Amino acid sequence: MSQRLESLPVQLFIKLFEQVIQRIATKKKTREVASMWASVANSFSAVWIADASTLEAIKKHLGQLQEKTDTVSNTTGVLHF
Numbered sequence: 001m002s003q004r005l006e007s008l009p010v011q012l013f014i015k016l017f018e019q020v021i022q023r024i025a026t027k028k029k030t031r032e033v034a035s036m037w038a039s040v041a042n043s044f045s046a047v048w049i050a051d052a053s054t055l056e057a058i059k060k061h062l063g064q065l066q067e068k069t070d071t072v073s074n075t076t077g078v079l080h081f
Helices: 002-006 010-029 035-043 052-068
Strands: none
C-alpha cells in the first residue's frame, strides 16, 4: 500500500485526501444520539469518559502543575475527585 501511495500523483492524492476529510466531517455531523442522551448532546460538544486510574493520573498531574503555578486552580475546580 505505501509503495502505491508513493507513486500516486500529488494532485490525485490531494483530491482523495479532501474527500476522506469531507466524509469524516459528514459522519461526525450525522451521528445519532439515543433519546436519553439528547439533553447532554445539546449541552456539550463532547463527553469524555475515564476510569479511576486515568482520573488519578490527571489529579496527580494537575497537583504538580498547581505547585509550579496558580494558573491551574480554575481547572481543578471542574474536576471533582
